[in-house]
Amino acid sequence: MDVSRDSTESAPMSEARPDPQTDPQTQSGFTAPTVAASGSAQGSTTRDRGVGTVELKQLNAYYGSTHAVRGVDLAFESDKVTAIIGPSGCGKSTLVRCINRMHEEIDGARADGQVVLDGLDLYDSRIDIVAVRRAVGMVFQKPNPFPTMSVFDNVVSGLRLTGASRGDIDDRGREALVGAGLWEEVKDRLKAPGVGLSGGQQQRLCIARALAVEPEVLLMDEPCSALDPVATLKIEELIGELKQRVTIVIVTHNMQQAARVADTTVFMLDGELIEVGPTDKLFTTPDDSRTEQYVTGKFG
């Protein structure tokens, strides 16, 4: 039953795409390329230029009466790594969880504004939320492989449980493991339990699992904070390789890490976007004094 295509749950994103006639977005001169329906450009390691661009427009997020993200306008460019930094509680996690619509899963949480992926507003009422998560993958702070599954079953779990055709699965699973830099280490233990790997390997397993469903965007919320320096370095190298094929947004508390991996860095404070710019500029000659205070360790 895992290979059946259930019409309601695996409707391709493109079906939910707003009608160009009525969509205000396209009328305002926004061209809407297909949200590369899963499986298109990603067999290879690169993709068409400009695919996987995310724009936040006046994004607000709330937990009950807590206003955690305040009117953020921001673009995440394709083929780039964007780091989000800022003191604890400033809304970094909340912001990224709005991009794959995981934020609203929390009781009492809601968001408004727009998250536009390749011209398609993910907050449009016609959007299939479950399908959004296949276009926008996520890696969490703590590695969370499924404990009942083997290494390989973990990698392909997203494919199997979202109804990909059986034939693809082996190839795409292997590709994802290669892509996550884990293939050499685990090729002889694909059937061993996923939780038996080291912490760093587990985190790369989770990255492979997210990559296997071929998202356009990969959100990483402090993906290295539970890892040792060596495992962290491996993941940072991996991020550099992956940016060719997926837009990466990484939340980090480690400013050296942001400096190492990110092309663009975003600084947030109290739910607001304070400054965004090329990473080296933001760390050396920021425009805003609050950014400067933060990156020089004066607060936060």
Added chain:
Amino acid sequence: MSADQHALLLDRGNLKRRNRFNKAVEVVSTVAAVLAVAVLVIVVGSVFLKGVGALSLHFLTTPTALFGESGGGISNAIVGSAIIVAIASVIAIPIGILIAIYTTEFAPPSIAHPVRFVLDILNGVPTIITGIFVFGLLVEGNHQSGFAASVALAIVMLPIVARTAQEVLTLVPSTLKEAANALGIAPWRSTVRITIPTAAGGLITGSLLAVARVAGETAPIILLSSIVSQGVLTDPGEPLASIPYFIFQSSESPSATAHTEAWAAALVLIAFVLVLNVVARAFYARSRKRMGA
């Protein structure tokens, strides 16, 4: 440290009393724990000592003798009990687990809480009441049957299965559900393929404990499946023999052999319950390991 601060650390006259009180609480609670273990040992021990003499292969493999004759066994009671409990399990375990899945994974708190409350009440209903209820439902105007007994036992099992399953399902780390969610896996599918397999050990534990709990249930059986024909019967449409009823009946008898046979049957029953409990613990330990507890 100033002298004022020192004073805070010094005995204010009641230190000895407090220490004595702590000691007393410790002793009382230890005694209570020892008592619980002692009760178990005494019960199991006396059943063993009194029953082991009559226990033999012949006893286990021969049906109960005709009234007044001796030399019979409990094979019909074992088979009957197995059938009654099996049917009860087939009814109660799936329904109980489904209730638990619904309340923990899908229902809003405004439904989940009342359901939990109702299950707790159901759990407290005396089994004789359950027996009478099923009597009115299935036996009155009809006749006794093993199936009627199964229905009553299923009603007794249901809240046990459902409540333990709820406990176990809530132990499944939310990070796994979140991971599945973030992969674009539909909620029902992540429940079936991730949550339930992760909790499987604990679900089995709850089910086994419920089986152990009802295997010795006697009151509903007396009402619903006690007028039993001779020989090993297997049709649940007819009244079936059972171990608890055999024990009840033999202990009512004036004959001393019958009493020993009652003890031997009790030994069989208690051994079954103990084994189930041990197996259940093993599954539980495995499940906890899986859930990182």
